[in-house]
Amino acid sequence: MAKLYFSYAAMNAGKSTLLLQVAHNYLEREMAVYILNSALDNRFGARKVASRIGIEKEADTFDQESNLRQMIDTQEPKPACVLIDEAHWLTAEQVEQLARAVDELRIPILTYGLRTDFKGELFSGSERLLALADELREIRTVCGCGRKAIMTLRTDGEGNVLADGPQTQIGGNEAYVSVCRNHWQQGIDSGTVSYS
Ligand SMILES: [Zn+2]
Structure with a gap:
């Protein structure tokens, strides 16, 4: 059964690295993956997901107006998996589109994003993902004091x-x-x- 996953963390926990590892695992088996990143994230140049340890892959981008259900449905070939970076920038409606894509198109969707912003408030995308995801996964990183950084x-x-x-x-x-x-x-x- 396809599922909607939300892997969340604080900043710099290696979310993009994990996403790219999953993409690599699929591609190694010659299965198509569809990678999406927020148009707001152009730290490494547009239309790709890059990790701070140096690996990168091409990606499509979404903004607030994107219809993700439709973007996923029109991919050729049909992806075996959809990977979404910077998922905290999704709107609540877009998260609902992803949930429909999982259930109706039966494609697993793995999203990666920050749980809260610098003021300690939930991002809108993360709030909806925490509510709708089948599986929540915490990516851990550490504070300078040694405790878990959340x-x-x-x-x-x-x-x-x-x-x-x-x-x-x-x-x-x-x-x-x-x-x-x-x-x-x-x-x-x-x-x-x-x-x-
Ligand atoms: Zn601390």
Whole structure:
């Protein structure tokens, strides 16, 4: 039975690397995969999924207007699996389209994304995926203190925590740090994080 999967994590946990590994496993068996990435993510150039450890693959892109059910249905050949990176940028409606694609087209769909933004709020895509996915998988990464990192802090070029701002921030000097909840709260409250 085909399923909808949501693998979630904080920033820099290696989500794209895992996605590309799954794609590789299918392609090695000569099975078609359809890879999608958000049009907002152009860190590595448009129309691909790239990992920080250096591997990459071509991808189609989605924006807020994309009809994903239709995009998947019109793929030739029919994909054995659909892989979606940056899935937190999906709209709630697009997640519902994916659930229909799984159930009606019987294609497994694996989505990868952030659970929460830098303010600790669920992304709309992640909220709907947490509600509708058949299987939830947590991708683990660690905070500087050694605890599991489940939150993401946004910092400016000098390492100062930015507690406010738009959810989508493209092209600035911001950087993101994955931290445990305790250090996320410390960062939000004091504007800086100390692990000692
Ligand atoms: Zn910590």
